[in-house]
Every structure is written in structure tokens, then in C-alpha cells.
Amino acid sequence: MLSIQSFSILLVFPGTLFMLASLVMCTGMRRGVPDILRAKWSAMTYLILFFMGGYIAFLVIQLMDLAFPLELVTSTVFFGGSIFVFLVMRLTSVTIRKFRESESRITEVNQVLTVKNTQLEEEISARKKAEDEAKTRLQYLSTLHAIDLIITSNLDLKVTMTVFLEQIVPRLQIDAAALLLLNSHTQTLEYGAGIGFKTNAIEDALIRVGAGPAGTAALKRRIVQIDDMENPEIDFTRKSLIVEENFRGYCALPLVAKGQVKGVLEIFRKDKPIIDKGWLDFLEALAVQAAIAIDNATLFNELQSSNTELVIAYDSTIEGWGHALELRDKETEGHTQRVTELTVRIARIYGLNEKEIVHIRRGALLHDIGKMGIPDSILLKDGPLTAEEEEIMHNHPKYAFEMLSPIAYLRPALDIPYCHHERWDGSGYPRGLKGGQIPLAARIFSMADIWDALISERRYHEAWPRKKVEEYIRSRAGTQFDPNLVDVFLANV
Numbered sequence: 001m002l003s004i005q006s007f008s009i010l011l012v013f014p015g016t017l018f019m020l021a022s023l024v025m026c027t028g029m030r031r032g033v034p035d036i037l038r039a040k041w042s043a044m045t046y047l048i049l050f051f052m053g054g055y056i057a058f059l060v061i062q063l064m065d066l067a068f069p070l071e072l073v074t075s076t077v078f079f080g081g082s083i084f085v086f087l088v089m090r091l092t093s094v095t096i097r098k099f100r101e102s103e104s105r106i107t108e109v110n111q112v113l114t115v116k117n118t119q120l121e122e123e124i125s126a127r128k129k130a131e132d133e134a135k136t137r138l139q140y141l142s143t144l145h146a147i148d149l150i151i152t153s154n155l156d157l158k159v160t161m162t163v164f165l166e167q168i169v170p171r172l173q174i175d176a177a178a179l180l181l182l183n184s185h186t187q188t189l190e191y192g193a194g195i196g197f198k199t200n201a202i203e204d205a206l207i208r209v210g211a212g213p214a215g216t217a218a219l220k221r222r223i224v225q226i227d228d229m230e231n232p233e234i235d236f237t238r239k240s241l242i243v244e245e246n247f248r249g250y251c252a253l254p255l256v257a258k259g260q261v262k263g264v265l266e267i268f269r270k271d272k273p274i275i276d277k278g279w280l281d282f283l284e285a286l287a288v289q290a291a292i293a294i295d296n297a298t299l300f301n302e303l304q305s306s307n308t309e310l311v312i313a314y315d316s317t318i319e320g321w322g323h324a325l326e327l328r329d330k331e332t333e334g335h336t337q338r339v340t341e342l343t344v345r346i347a348r349i350y351g352l353n354e355k356e357i358v359h360i361r362r363g364a365l366l367h368d369i370g371k372m373g374i375p376d377s378i379l380l381k382d383g384p385l386t387a388e389e390e391e392i393m394h395n396h397p398k399y400a401f402e403m404l405s406p407i408a409y410l411r412p413a414l415d416i417p418y419c420h421h422e423r424w425d426g427s428g429y430p431r432g433l434k435g436g437q438i439p440l441a442a443r444i445f446s447m448a449d450i451w452d453a454l455i456s457e458r459r460y461h462e463a464w465p466r467k468k469v470e471e472y473i474r475s476r477a478g479t480q481f482d483p484n485l486v487d488v489f490l491a492n493v
Contacts, residue, residue, distance in 0.1 A: 014057060019052035020278055043291040157297035161193035164293060168286055169195055172279075173174060175247070178202050179290065180214055182261050189214055189264055192294075196268070199244050212236065214264045217252035221261065223280070226250040246270055253283060255291035315395045318365050340364035342448040342493065343416075347441065349492050350485070360441045362418030367445065370417060394429045397421055415439035420446050424480045428486030435482075443482040447473060447489045450480075 026045045032042045161179045169177050176196030180189040189207040210219040213236065217224045229236050229250050241247055249269035255262045265287050343364045347357050371379055374396055378389045384395060400417035404410045419442035420432060426434030454472065457463040464472070470490055477483040 004190075016052060016055040016059065019048055019055055023048045023052060071352050072420055076471030131379070135351060157294065157301060158193065160293045160297050162195070163292075165193055165195040172267065172286075174267050174281070175270050176202075176245070178205070178266045178268075179255075179294075180205055180207065180266065181263040181294065182209070182218060189218060192263060194254070197245060201238070201241055201244055205238070212238070213250065214266060215250045217254045218261050221254045221256060223254075223284070224252040241268070251283070253287040255287055255294060257288075257291035257295035262291045262298070262490055265290055315362070318362055318410075335456065336368070337364060339367070339445070339448045339452045342452065343441075343445045346444050346448065346485075346489055350440075350444065350488060352440070356441075358446075359412040360416065362410065363413035363441060364448075366400070366404065366410070366413065367416050367420055367449065368400075369403055370398065372403070373399035380472055397430045415441045416445045418442075420449060422446075423480045424482055426479075427479075438482075443485055444489070447481050447485065451489075451493060 018113045023045065026041070028050055030038075030041060030045070122357075165177050165179065168174075174196070176194065178194035178197075179192040181192040183190055189205065189209065191203045191205045194202045194304065207215045209215050213224040214228060226236065227249060229242050229248055236242065236250070245268070247268045247270055249267075249271060251267040252264045253267075255265055267283070340361055344357055344361050347360050351358070374393060378385065378392055381389070396406075397418050397420070401414060404414055404417060415437075418430075419439050422428035422431065422433040422438045422442060424435060424438070424443075426432050428438075450473065451469060453470045454464045455466065473481060474486055477486040
């Protein structure tokens with residue numbers, strides 16, 4: 001059985017080893033101790049060294065059975081232990097305080113980070129929204145640009161309206177759209193073009209200005225929007241568009257260009273339209289472009305119509321002049337029309353284009369316009385002309401040039417009135433042109449003129465037989481007429 005002394009030794013010996021281990025650890029950790037705790041840490045290290053010394057002294061006394069007052073050793077160790085515990089508590093309190101401060105700082109940092117994260121999420125959300133809006137605006141700009149190209153590259157009203165609607169329906173994410181054009185004479189809106197409709201009901205549109213949503217939009221020049229067309233309080237007169245097409249959402253925009261209403265753009269959806277400010281702004285921009293497109297195409301069509309009417313008026317005037325010339329000499333009545341048709345036919349066969357033939361026709365109708373300057377005594381003389389009278393008669397091509405050259409519209413038609421008496425060998429008048437110097441139109445006309453003059457009865461000769469006229473013209477190939485044209489003319493006269 002162990003004695004108390006042996007038991008004490010067994011307890012103190014491992015305590016000494018623990019103290020030694022604590023001393024080694026304390027010394028090794030000293031470098032990482034903050035400066036504010038370094039003094040306390042050193043004191044605690046010395047106390048551990050002191051305890052270990054006391055433990056060793058206790059073991060030596062017990063093992064060697066020395067006479068030494070153990071109470072003194074014990075009390076000293078107890079005193080040192082109290083100081084050690086105090087230092088440990090102080091270090092612990094500082095550690096706890098620092099921990100709490102760190103925890104508080106971590107909490108504050110977490111709160112700040114939470115706020116920052118919230119702000120970052122809001123910023124990301126705002127950026128995503130801005131990016132989506134930017135993409136939408138880019139799509140809108142792309143659509144507007146495409147429509148600009150349509151406006152500038154195409155002036156056919158029907159095609160312009162159709163392509164315009166084809167562009168906006170998918171971009172606006174709508175089910176159908178229609179363009180109603182304003183008839184300024186009847187003050188009604190009439191169907192122009194439509195896309196997305198299952199039936200032809202929209203084509204029956206004939207709406208008076210001021211009647212219904214479309215008429216109101218045209219009259220008051222403002223957007224008219226209907227969220228639910230089935231609402232009994234809404235006066236939407238075209239019920240077939242609700243029943244047969246199953247539309248609910250509706251929007252009408254006036255098309256205004258140069259201060260004038262050109263029509264109305266109608267937007268249809270089968271559900272309630274999702275309309276925000278950006279969508280409405282884009283819709284208004286589309287309405288402006290549609291109005292410009294309609295205005296441009298209408299102006300172009302009116303200009304074309306006016307030009308056609310003007311050309312018809314000019315040509316009618318020219319025909320009137322030719323007829324007036326024939327009235328001076330009843331004997332040649334019908335000659336101008338016949339010789340004009342013959343010249344135009346031969347010119348086509350020879351390969352001249354229609355633009356050239358237009359001027360040839362006008363020149364043929366006016367070939368004798370210069371004879372307005374020839375006195376009746378010479379022009380209507382029954383017998384042969386004297387040399388002096390012939391000289392006066394030979395001036396009529398010059399008179400034609402002087403009369404027609406100031407008129408820019410008729411300058412391209414001057415070849416026949418001015419040159420139809422020139423001869424292939426250069427013996428003609430008024431300028432004595434020779435061969436290829438004579439305009440082609442005048443070379444063709446001169447044969448047609450001689451042909452009709454000889455084959456028709458005149459006061460100074462009887463009508464020649466066809467064969468005799470053919471022989472006459474063929475005999476003058478290379479002198480009076482272009483030899484390259486004679487065979488073509490006689491084969492097709």
C-alpha cells in the first residue's frame with residue numbers, strides 16, 4: 001500500500017512535466033503575442049518557471065527526505081498560483097474583450113456587407129433593366145431605320161403600307177395592324193392595308209372623321225386606347241372585329257404629316273395591351289414615319305398623275321397644231337397622222353427605243369410647223385413655184401427650228417421638222433447635211449413623207465400606183481434617201 005509521501009511524489013512528478021510543457025509552449029508563443037500583452041505574458045512565463053522550480057524542490061525534498069518546512073514551499077506555491085490565476089484571468093478578460101470587439105466589428109462588417117450586397121443586387125437589377133431597355137430601344141431604332149429605308153426606296157403607296165405593317169407587327173408583339181387612309185373629299189377613313197386578320201372584315205372600314213375610336217383619333221389628333229373592346233360602355237362600332245377576330249386590346253394613332261392628317265394606324269391585340277411609356281413613344285414614332293411614308297407616296301403618285309396629264313395635254317396640243325396646219329390646206333388632210341404612224345412603225349422595226357420614238361412621233365406631227373411662216377399665195381399655189389418662191393418655201397425648216405427650239409420640251413423632237421428635207425448626197429436644205437450627218441429620225445421620215453405624198457392624190461398630181469412609188473424611192477437610194485434604210489422601209493411600208 002502506497003504511503004502518503006509516495007502518492008504525493010506520483011502526483012507532483014507529472015505536474016512537473018506539464019509545467020515543463022507549458023513553459024516550452026509559452027516561450028514558443030511569445031513571438032505572436034501582441035505588444036499590449038507582452039509584459040503580462042512574460043510574467044506568466046516566469047510564474048510557470050517558478051511553479052516548475054517549486055515542483056522540483058518538492059520532489060527533491062520528498063525523495064531525499066530532507067528536513068525542510070514544506071508549509072513554506074506550499075504557501076509560496078499557493079501565492080504564486082494566485083498571481084498566475086490573476087494573470088490568466090487578466091489575459092482571458094483581454095482576450096474576451098478583443099473577441100467581443102472583433103465579433104462586434106464582424107457584425108458591423110456583415111451589416112455593411114449585407115447593405116452593400118443589397119445595393120449591388122439593386123444595381124445589378126437596375127443594370128439588367130437598363131440593358132433590357134437598351135436592347136428594346138436598339139430594336140426600336142432598327143425598326144425605324146428599316147422603315148426609313150422603305151420610305152426612301154419605295155414610292156408605291158400600297159407596297160409601302162404593306163411592308164410598313166410587316167415590319168411593326170412582330171416588333172410590337174401585336175396580333176394585327178391596319179392603316180386607314182383619310183379621303184379628304186368625303187372626310188372618311190378608308191381601308192389602305194392590313195396584316196394579321198383572319199377575315200376581310202377590316203377591309204370594309206369606312207369611318208367618318210369623329211365617329212368611333214379611329215374617327216376620334218383623326219379628329220382630335222390624339223391616341224385612343226381601349227383595354228377591353230368587349231366592355232359595353234365602349235362604343236366600338238365594328239363588332240365583327242370583336243366577334244370574328246376575337247380582339248380585345250385596341251389602340252388608334254393619328255398619322256399627321258406637315259400638319260395634315262393622312263390617316264390612322266390601328267393596333268389590335270387578343271389580350272389587353274401591355275403599354276409602357278417606351279412602347280407608346282415608339283408607337284408614336286412609328287405613326288410619324290407612317291404618315292411621312294404615306295405623304296411621300298401620295299405626293300409621288302399625284303406628281304406622276306400630274307406629269308401624265310401634262311404629257312397628254314402637250315401631245316394633244318401638238319396634235320392640235322398638226323391638225324391646224326392641215327386646215328390651211330384641205331388637200332393634205334390626214335397626211336400628218338398617216339405619215340406619223342408610218343414613221344413610228346418603221347422606227348420601231350429598225351430598233352429605236354420607246355423614249356426615242358416619243359420624240360420621233362412629236363417631230364413627225366410638227367414636221368410642217370414651219371409652213372406657218374409661208375404665205376398662202378406660195379403654199380396654196382396651183383402651178384409650179386418660181387425660183388424666188390422656192391427659196392421662200394425652203395425656209396420653212398428654219399422657221400420650224402426658230403419656233404420650236406425655245407421650247408425645251410420639244411427640242412429633242414426637232415430632228416424631223418428641221419432636217420426632213422436634207423438629202424443623203426448633201427443636196428438638200430436648209431443646211432446641206434450629208435449621209436450620217438442627217439439624224440436617223442429625219443432619214444426615216446423623209447421616205448414616209450414622200451411615200452404618202454406620192455401615193456395620195458394632190459392638186460398638182462394624181463395618186464401614183466404603189467409599184468411606181470416603190471421604184472421611185474428605190475431609184476433615189478444613195479442620192480435622196482439612206483440606202484441602208486430603203487429596203488427596210490419598202491419591206492414594211
